[in-house]
Amino acid sequence: MLTERMKELAGHPYSAPEPVHGFLADLDYDAYQRIRFRPEQARWQEKGVAFRLHAFHPGWLFKEPVKINEVVGTSVHPMTFTTADFEYDDAELAQSIPPDAEMPGVAGFRLHAPLNRADIFDELIVFQGASYFRALGKGNSYGLSARGLAVNTGLPEGEEFPRFSEVWLKRPQPGEETVTVFAALDSPSVTGAYQFDITPGATTTVDVTARLFLRKDIKQLGIAPLTSMFLFNGADAGPFDDYRPAVHDSEALVLNTQAGETYFRHLNNPPRLASSYFGALSPRSFGLVQRNRDFEHYLDAQAHYERRPSLMIEPLGDWGKGTVRLVEIPSDLEVNDNIVAFWIPDQDTNAGDALEYAYRMHWGMSPQGAASERLAxxxxxxxxxxxxxxxxxxxxxxxxxxxxxxxxxxxxxxxxxxxxxxxxxxxxxxxxxxxxxxxxxxxxxxxxxxxxxxxxxxxxxxxxxxxxxxxxxxxxxxxxx
Incomplete structure (x- = not known):
C-alpha cells in the first residue's frame, strides 16, 4: 500500500511541507531545550509490551511536522500528541503555551526498550530531522547517525536532504521482541517507501527495506548513508591542544568484500575536503566503527567516547556493482559531524527508475557484520x-x-x-x-x-x-x- 502510494507520488511535482506556525514557530534554541516529553505519557504501556513510544516537540530547527500513525492489525489510526504530553521546564514558557493544544505533527519519535536492564526502558532508537535516525546496542551512548538516503552528497551542485514525511508504527503485541516502522520518504528528486524492523540486543539490529522512485535524474545516489564525527586521535592530534588523547565517534571505515578481504581505513580530519572510493562488488558489509573501548584512550568523563556504537551495514540480496564512498570534511569542533560514508550503485539513476535495496544494520560495541574471525x-x-x-x-x-x-x-x-x-x-x-x-x-x-x-x-x-x-x-x- 505504501509502496504504491510513493510510486504514484513520484509522478507528481514535489510539494514542500507546510511549516509550523504560531507559538511553535517562535521556539528558539533555549526554549526548545527546556521542553521534555513526559515519560508517563509514553504510548504502549500495556503489560508485557517490550517497547515504549515517546515523541519530539516540533519547533526550533524542526519546523516541518511529521505525521505519526499506528497500525493495529489491518486498521490504521492517526496518533495525536498535545501540549499536555510535554513538560515545559521554564515557568514563563509554560504560561505562553496553550493548554492541551493538539500538535500538527511531531519533530520525530523515540522508542524505548529494556536494553540494559529488565526493569528499565532505555532509549533504543531515535528518528528526528530529515531522514536521520540513530540507535543503540547494550552499553552504548549515542554517537553516529544513519539516514534513509543521501542525494548528491559532496558534489558541487549541492546536497539534497530527503525527509521522512509520515510514519506508521506497527503496535507491538505482548511478548514480541521486534517492532516495525514504515516511513514515507519525499524530496524534490525522489520518493521512497521504507520498512524498519528493529530488534534490541547486545547488538541491536535494524532490517531495512527501501523502495525508491526517482522524480528526476540523480547524479549520485547514496544508499545506507552513515554520518559521524572524527576530530583527532593519538595518531595525529594536528592543531588541537587538548588533554584528551582522542575525540571521535568513529575511528575507521571497515569494508568486508565477497572475496573474504577486510579493509580497515583509519579516519582523518583533513586540511581540505577529501574523498576516498572503495570498489566493491555487492560488499558483504561496510560501516563506521569505534574499535577502541578503553576509557584511557579518550579520557573524557562526560562524552565517554568509548561507549559510542559501531554500525555495520550488511546488504541482503545482491546489490550488484558499486562503490563505497568516504567523505571527510575539515572540522575544528566536535559538535560538527564531518564524516559521511555510503554505497553508490554503478548504474545510472534516472527519472522514472524504481529501485529496491534491503540491508541489515548492526549497532553495538563490536558488531562483526560479515568479517572473518581468522584475520588479525x-x-x-x-x-x-x-x-x-x-x-x-x-x-x-x-x-x-x-x-x-x-x-x-x-x-x-x-x-x-x-x-x-x-x-x-x-x-x-x-x-x-x-x-x-x-x-x-x-x-x-x-x-x-x-x-x-x-x-x-x-x-x-x-x-x-x-x-x-x-x-x-x-x-x-x-x-x-
Missing amino acids: KVTRMRTGEGGVAGVQTDTGTRKFVIDFAGGLLDHLPENAQLEAVTSASNGEIVEAVLSPVNGRNEWRLVLEVRAEPDAVVELKAGISGYERTLSETWMYQWINA
Missing part, C-alpha cells in the same frame, strides 16, 4: 617524523606504525615466516619492517613513506604468511601538507 585486526596506529625515533629523525619521510593482533596471528612463534604486504599510491614506501611486539602477542609494522609536498598518498598494509592472508588490510590517506 588493526589494534592501533601512530604516525610521526621518519628516521630513528629519539636518535636521528628524517623530516623527508613520514613514519607509520601499525599494530595487528588476533586471528591466526595469535601465538605464532617469533620466527614465524610472515611478510608485510604494502603499497603507496602517489608516494614511495622507503622501508617496511614487520616484527613481533615482545610480551604482547602482537605484530608491529613500521613504514617509512616519502612523498612530494602536498601529495595525497593512499597507503595500504597488511600481513601474509603460510600462503594466506593473515590480517585485515590497513588503509590510510596521508596528505603531505
Whole structure:
C-alpha cells in the first residue's frame, strides 16, 4: 500500500511541507531545550509490551511536522500528541503555551526498550530531522547517525536532504521482541517507501527495506548513508591542544568484500575536503566503527567516547556493482559531524527508475557484520617524523606504525615466516619492517613513506604468511601538507 502510494507520488511535482506556525514557530534554541516529553505519557504501556513510544516537540530547527500513525492489525489510526504530553521546564514558557493544544505533527519519535536492564526502558532508537535516525546496542551512548538516503552528497551542485514525511508504527503485541516502522520518504528528486524492523540486543539490529522512485535524474545516489564525527586521535592530534588523547565517534571505515578481504581505513580530519572510493562488488558489509573501548584512550568523563556504537551495514540480496564512498570534511569542533560514508550503485539513476535495496544494520560495541574471525585486526596506529625515533629523525619521510593482533596471528612463534604486504599510491614506501611486539602477542609494522609536498598518498598494509592472508588490510590517506 505504501509502496504504491510513493510510486504514484513520484509522478507528481514535489510539494514542500507546510511549516509550523504560531507559538511553535517562535521556539528558539533555549526554549526548545527546556521542553521534555513526559515519560508517563509514553504510548504502549500495556503489560508485557517490550517497547515504549515517546515523541519530539516540533519547533526550533524542526519546523516541518511529521505525521505519526499506528497500525493495529489491518486498521490504521492517526496518533495525536498535545501540549499536555510535554513538560515545559521554564515557568514563563509554560504560561505562553496553550493548554492541551493538539500538535500538527511531531519533530520525530523515540522508542524505548529494556536494553540494559529488565526493569528499565532505555532509549533504543531515535528518528528526528530529515531522514536521520540513530540507535543503540547494550552499553552504548549515542554517537553516529544513519539516514534513509543521501542525494548528491559532496558534489558541487549541492546536497539534497530527503525527509521522512509520515510514519506508521506497527503496535507491538505482548511478548514480541521486534517492532516495525514504515516511513514515507519525499524530496524534490525522489520518493521512497521504507520498512524498519528493529530488534534490541547486545547488538541491536535494524532490517531495512527501501523502495525508491526517482522524480528526476540523480547524479549520485547514496544508499545506507552513515554520518559521524572524527576530530583527532593519538595518531595525529594536528592543531588541537587538548588533554584528551582522542575525540571521535568513529575511528575507521571497515569494508568486508565477497572475496573474504577486510579493509580497515583509519579516519582523518583533513586540511581540505577529501574523498576516498572503495570498489566493491555487492560488499558483504561496510560501516563506521569505534574499535577502541578503553576509557584511557579518550579520557573524557562526560562524552565517554568509548561507549559510542559501531554500525555495520550488511546488504541482503545482491546489490550488484558499486562503490563505497568516504567523505571527510575539515572540522575544528566536535559538535560538527564531518564524516559521511555510503554505497553508490554503478548504474545510472534516472527519472522514472524504481529501485529496491534491503540491508541489515548492526549497532553495538563490536558488531562483526560479515568479517572473518581468522584475520588479525588493526589494534592501533601512530604516525610521526621518519628516521630513528629519539636518535636521528628524517623530516623527508613520514613514519607509520601499525599494530595487528588476533586471528591466526595469535601465538605464532617469533620466527614465524610472515611478510608485510604494502603499497603507496602517489608516494614511495622507503622501508617496511614487520616484527613481533615482545610480551604482547602482537605484530608491529613500521613504514617509512616519502612523498612530494602536498601529495595525497593512499597507503595500504597488511600481513601474509603460510600462503594466506593473515590480517585485515590497513588503509590510510596521508596528505603531505
